[in-house]
Amino acid sequence: MKQKKPFDKCPVCGGELQEKDVEKLLKGGDNTAMINVRAEVCLHCGERLYSQETVKCFEEIRRKLEIKDVVNFQLIGQSYRVTHECELAHECELAHE
Numbered sequence: 001m002k003q004k005k006p007f008d009k010c011p012v013c014g015g016e017l018q019e020k021d022v023e024k025l026l027k028g029g030d031n032t033a034m035i036n037v038r039a040e041v042c043l044h045c046g047e048r049l050y051s052q053e054t055v056k057c058f059e060e061i062r063r064k065l066e067i068k069d070v071v072n073f074q075l076i077g078q079s080y081r082v083t084h085e086c087e088l089a090h091e092c093e094l095a096h097e
């Protein structure tokens with residue numbers, strides 16, 4: 001059954017939305033996870049809109065990351081925080097695949 005769309009047009013710019021598979025980076029505590037989800041993507045400004053179910057799923061994953069309940073997650077790499085005195089970058093976070 002086709003889900004009812006939460007938006008017909010982009011709420012930011014009023015542009016046309018197209019359903020796409022996108023990668024979303026989620027953070028919880030010191031951990032990050034990548035998830036592939038369906039999103040409505042604005043063809044004009046690139047704004048991504050997620051369904052309520054997807055947002056709930058994000059929250060669940062973030063919660064699991066915070067409490068390190070990650071047994072069902074596949075480890076694909078490590079996340080690093082690089083902090084150094086540098087005129088270009090004060091602090092940058094790298095999600096390494």
Ligand SMILES: [Zn+2]
Nearest residue numbers: 010013042045
């Ligand atoms: Zn837009």
